[in-house]
Amino acid sequence: MEQNKNLNWEKYTKTTHKIGKAASIIVLIMLVGAPFLIGKYLGAYPNLAAAGKGFFSVGLVWMVSSVAEFLIYTPMLGSGGGYLAFITGNLINMKIPCAVNARDMVGAKSGTRENEIISTLSIATSSLVTILILAIGVAALTPLRPLLQNPSLQPAFDNVVPALFGAMAYKYYRKNMKIALVPLVVMSLLFIFVPSLVGSTSFMIIPSGAMAIGIAYYFYKKEKRTN
Amino acid sequence: MSILEKLSSTPMYLICGGIIAFVALLCVVFMVRAYRAGKAIGMDTAKMKRVIVSSATFSVLPSIGILLGVIALSGSLGIPWPWLRLSVIGALHYETQVAQAAAEQVGMDKLSSEQMTASGFATIALLMSVCIMWGMILSVLFNRKYTGKFNKNIKKGGDTSALGFGDMAMTAMFIGLVSAYIGSYIGSFVSSDGLFTLRGDWTPLIVVAVSGITMALFIFLSKKPKFAFVENFSIAVSMLFGMAAAVLINLI
Numbered sequence: 475m476e477q478n479k480n481l482n483w484e485k486y487t488k489t490t491h492k493i494g495k496a497a498s499i500i501v502l503i504m505l506v507g508a509p510f511l512i513g514k515y516l517g518a519y520p521n522l523a524a525a526g527k528g529f530f531s532v533g534l535v536w537m538v539s540s541v542a543e544f545l546i547y548t549p550m551l552g553s554g555g556g557y558l559a560f561i562t563g564n565l566i567n568m569k570i571p572c573a574v575n576a577r578d579m580v581g582a583k584s585g586t587r588e589n590e591i592i593s594t595l596s597i598a599t600s601s602l603v604t605i606l607i608l609a610i611g612v613a614a615l616t617p618l619r620p621l622l623q624n625p626s627l628q629p630a631f632d633n634v635v636p637a638l639f640g641a642m643a644y645k646y647y648r649k650n651m652k653i654a655l656v657p658l659v660v661m662s663l664l665f666i667f668v669p670s671l672v673g674s675t676s677f678m679i680i681p682s683g684a685m686a687i688g689i690a691y692y693f694y695k696k697e698k699r700t701n
Numbered sequence: 702m703s704i705l706e707k708l709s710s711t712p713m714y715l716i717c718g719g720i721i722a723f724v725a726l727l728c729v730v731f732m733v734r735a736y737r738a739g740k741a742i743g744m745d746t747a748k749m750k751r752v753i754v755s756s757a758t759f760s761v762l763p764s765i766g767i768l769l770g771v772i773a774l775s776g777s778l779g780i781p782w783p784w785l786r787l788s789v790i791g792a793l794h795y796e797t798q799v800a801q802a803a804a805e806q807v808g809m810d811k812l813s814s815e816q817m818t819a820s821g822f823a824t825i826a827l828l829m830s831v832c833i834m835w836g837m838i839l840s841v842l843f844n845r846k847y848t849g850k851f852n853k854n855i856k857k858g859g860d861t862s863a864l865g866f867g868d869m870a871m872t873a874m875f876i877g878l879v880s881a882y883i884g885s886y887i888g889s890f891v892s893s894d895g896l897f898t899l900r901g902d903w904t905p906l907i908v909v910a911v912s913g914i915t916m917a918l919f920i921f922l923s924k925k926p927k928f929a930f931v932e933n934f935s936i937a938v939s940m941l942f943g944m945a946a947a948v949l950i951n952l953i
Contacts, residue, residue, distance in 0.1 A: 498841045501837065528824075553848040563792050599756040630945065639912075644914075657884075684877070
């Protein structure tokens with residue numbers, strides 16, 4: 475019975491990779507092809523020389539960021555969740571916190587079957603909600619625009635990310651203050667003394683995360699020695 | 702027909718809507734497969750339903766924030782393209798930045814409908830797609846090998862056993878992520894207007910605090926058997942309170 479279950483799981487994982495790879499390639503072709511199709515409709519194709527120059531001025535930075543995101547987040551998301559998250563985007567401000575919250579809610583451990591299922595369910599649901607809300611929003615853009623662009627509501631939407639991280643910080647810091655204290659203090663001091671780094675916060679995640687992992691490893695080893 | 706009208710015309714909606722529909726279908730496929738696989742390996746369906754409800758409520762407010770990104774970009778790029786970019790692969794903090802940089806490369810002073818041309822739009826659209834596609838490419842090339850490492854113990858049959866340091870490392874990485882952002886809010890407040898001037902924007906810090914305190918209340922409530930259900934909505938409501946605090950601060 476257990477062997478059968480394992481065989482099914484193997485099959486499930488293999489198919490997930492097949493679908494994930496095929497879907498990613500199709501979406502890539504569609505996304506890169508769309509500007510040319512639109513260009514055909516508009517009567518002017520993209521200027522490849524300008525696009526090339528643009529890529530070297532801003533694209534390289536995002537390429538490095540994408541590599542870091544892939545290395546950091548794929549183990550958190552698992553295979554199915556990983557493919558979906560990189561297709562649907564909005565990782566830091568939505569998908570990662572959403573998947574981490576779901577995983578924590580059911581107590582799933584990284585790398586387990588349960589985590590793979592939970593993470594895929596969470597990312598798929600989150601993506602569908604975004605697609606649905608944007609579709610409704612776009613359909614009702616004319617009546618919604620005055621409400622959403624009301625100046626008194628702007629501070630709320632400018633602070634979606636702090637609101638998200640405030641809630642998540644309490645949830646994770648309270649159980650792991652020993653790990654959180656040093657990266658929080660070091661990052662705060664760094665941003666205080668070099669305020670220009672604020673524009674590169676998404677890159678500062680790497681040293682901050684490395685620091686947190688290093689401290690976590692120290693406590694992990696210490697705990698192991700004590701036991 | 703002006704360029705902006707053309708960019709929001711029916712063929713544009715069909716092209717962009719078609720891609721979005723494909724991705725939505727993909728999400729449904731992944732979701733149904735995961736749910737069935739979860740059932741097959743004996744996972745509690747109530748747990749899986751809780752994850753779906755919690756993830757849905759969690760995503761509502763950030764999605765409305767993303768919708769604002771669509772509105773912001775629609776003034777220069779029309780509605781369908783920003784709708785596609787922010788529904789699929791894009792990221793709120795990325796799109797405006799890259800669109801602006803791309804506009805400069807095609808000779809525009811700034812991203813605006815007055816200066817937009819057909820070729821300019823097609824180039825900006827291509828650059829927006831190319832700059833952020835690397836995560837997908839890496840997934841195609843390495844997801845299997847990379848996740849395979851973490852799944853080694855599953856193949857050996859040790860499904861639910863703890864994975865040593867791996868799980869702790871993931872939590873630590875997330876703590877690092879949150880710390881970097883909160884540190885940036887502190888740094889902005891203290892020094893953005895000159896070192897230690899304390900004249901920067903303090904709204905994000907208050908929002909973090911209000912959202913965190915609300916979360917603390919929810920965690921306290923969720924531990925009481927009668928109120929266990931509130932855990933599903935804890936993040937969404939905490940965010941709502943935090944965002945409401947930002948509105949109030951602005952009114953004062």
